[in-house]
Amino acid sequence: MKYISTRGENSSLDFDDVLISGLASDGGLYLPDAWPQFSGSGISAMKNLNYRETAFQVMRPFINQDCIDNPTLQNLIDDAYSHFDCDDVAPLVDLGNNQWMLELFHGPTLAFKDMAMQFLGPVFDCVLEKRGRRATIVGATSGDTGSAAIEACRGRKALDVFILYPHGRVSDVQRMQMTTVDDNNVHAIAVNGTFDDCQDLVKAMFNDKPFREKWNLSAVNSINWARICAQIVYYFYAAVRVGAPERDVAFAVPTGNFGNVFAGYAARKMGLPIRQLIVGTNKNDILHRFFSTGTMKMDGVDPTISPSMDIQISSNFERLLFDLFNHDSEKLSRTMTAFRETGEFSVDDEILQTAKQLFSSARFDDNQTRALMAGLYLKQNILMDPHSAVGLAAGRACIKDEDTPLVSLATAHPAKFPEATEQATGVHPELPHHLSDLMTRPEHFDVLDNDLTAVQNFIQTKSEPRP
Numbered sequence: 001m002k003y004i005s006t007r008g009e010n011s012s013l014d015f016d017d018v019l020i021s022g023l024a025s026d027g028g029l030y031l032p033d034a035w036p037q038f039s040g041s042g043i044s045a046m047k048n049l050n051y052r053e054t055a056f057q058v059m060r061p062f063i064n065q066d067c068i069d070n071p072t073l074q075n076l077i078d079d080a081y082s083h084f085d086c087d088d089v090a091p092l093v094d095l096g097n098n099q100w101m102l103e104l105f106h107g108p109t110l111a112f113k114d115m116a117m118q119f120l121g122p123v124f125d126c127v128l129e130k131r132g133r134r135a136t137i138v139g140a141t142s143g144d145t146g147s148a149a150i151e152a153c154r155g156r157k158a159l160d161v162f163i164l165y166p167h168g169r170v171s172d173v174q175r176m177q178m179t180t181v182d183d184n185n186v187h188a189i190a191v192n193g194t195f196d197d198c199q200d201l202v203k204a205m206f207n208d209k210p211f212r213e214k215w216n217l218s219a220v221n222s223i224n225w226a227r228i229c230a231q232i233v234y235y236f237y238a239a240v241r242v243g244a245p246e247r248d249v250a251f252a253v254p255t256g257n258f259g260n261v262f263a264g265y266a267a268r269k270m271g272l273p274i275r276q277l278i279v280g281t282n283k284n285d286i287l288h289r290f291f292s293t294g295t296m297k298m299d300g301v302d303p304t305i306s307p308s309m310d311i312q313i314s315s316n317f318e319r320l321l322f323d324l325f326n327h328d329s330e331k332l333s334r335t336m337t338a339f340r341e342t343g344e345f346s347v348d349d350e351i352l353q354t355a356k357q358l359f360s361s362a363r364f365d366d367n368q369t370r371a372l373m374a375g376l377y378l379k380q381n382i383l384m385d386p387h388s389a390v391g392l393a394a395g396r397a398c399i400k401d402e403d404t405p406l407v408s409l410a411t412a413h414p415a416k417f418p419e420a421t422e423q424a425t426g427v428h429p430e431l432p433h434h435l436s437d438l439m440t441r442p443e444h445f446d447v448l449d450n451d452l453t454a455v456q457n458f459i460q461t462k463s464e465p466r467p
């Protein structure tokens with residue numbers, strides 16, 4: 001299998017190249033040149049597989065053998081999912097009425113980002129070691145991604161990781177998850193500035209070609225294909241447990257950057273019988289507005305109780321658009337350029353209708369989200385975090401046929417967002433056992449000014465020297 005860029009760059013790359021480069025050099029996102037296909041009997045056979053075995057089956061066709069052979073791939077997968085707090089990795093909880101909650105928050109940082117990041121760490125290390133290289137992972141975070149990246153990279157031989165976050169502007173749990181890791185290759189940097197300042201600093205470092213090349217900068221952000229690839233797995237895993245391939249399945253997904261739900265789209269392309277993909281958004285509803293009107297229009301971002309979905313642009317949406325445009329890279333490039341310049345674009349009604357055959361969407365503000373959380377606790381004694389609640393609310397609002405099992409993705413543990421959970425339900429959610437002493441662990445972080453040179457100097461001093 002080879003990979004192509006959505007913007008038409010004339011190259012065909014292997015999985016390992018795509019992993020390391022992240023973004024294509026023409027500014028596009030990578031996609032496989034064809035989707036591997038799973039037949040009904042192939043999907044049926046997954047009923048007997050555990051999560052790790054399913055992961056091997058689903059990801060194998062995406063990864064070139066000469067880079068990662070079968071035993072190595074299985075080891076990487078076993079390594080990735082050994083840091084989860086339950087054997088099942090992604091348990092499915094029956095909510096009644098043919099509705100299910102897929103718990104994707106049993107990884108080290110209590111959010112679904114671990115599902116992919118925990119795999120990304122070992123796989124990056126493996127590919128780099130093979131090439132005899134080191135990489136410096138640099139990222140900006142407003143919360144969840146930073147801790148997931150740190151947990152994925154800690155202690156890895158071929159990686160240094162630097163995560164920038166806005167000083168004083170992330171939650172205590174989120175900060176402590178980043179700053180209490182004491183591996184030498186991990187560096188949490190509190191920037192005197194906002195999240196946007198952090199992002200601008202990271203962008204500027206990637207644009208500084210000599211610096212980027214000297215330190216072999218790399219990113220593990222949500223557009224990295226390897227993350228999508230690892231996320232496809234749990235769609236298969238859950239679907240066969242609720243009746244696929246004999247029955248169609250619907251998924252409800254709380255959505256920000258469109259990475260998680262795009263993995264569901266990929267699963268469907270690979271033959272999984274998915275009837276509906278339901279997109280849940282909070283008040284920052286650019287995606288819901290798109291599916292309602294066919295116009296994608298940037299707007300300001302308001303803070304909500306589901307901060308990991310407080311986005312202005314859904315970067316992975318470009319991958320869906322590439323398909324909706326029948327792989328017309330030129331049209332896609334024009335559209336994306338116009339979007340950057342004017343802050344909006346529209347698609348024809350025909351394209352919108354095609355998208356809506358599979359996708360539905362709904363938007364819930366904080367009050368509506370809290371109401372769902374309260375009801376679920378009152379009636380079923382289930383605590384749900386605000387992101388997961390947006391997903392479930394959308395699922396319930398948009399499901400077309402109640403005979404189709406609805407799997408709602410739970411993307412964070414309620415204890416990751418304790419204030420919002422307590423406000424909605426009156427219950428303070430406890431951290432799981434492995435993190436119960438998190439808030440008393442010693443912190444390590446450096447405070448730097450919002451200044452490119454200061455950050456670059458810091459990285460040069462703290463990274464392992466390069467030849």
Ligand SMILES: *Cc1c(COP(=O)(O)O)cnc(C)c1O
Binds near residue numbers: 222259
């Ligand atoms: C990142 C995140 C999301 C959004 O996922 P996307 O792939 O960006 O759509 C939802 N919930 C939680 C808890 C997250 O951390």
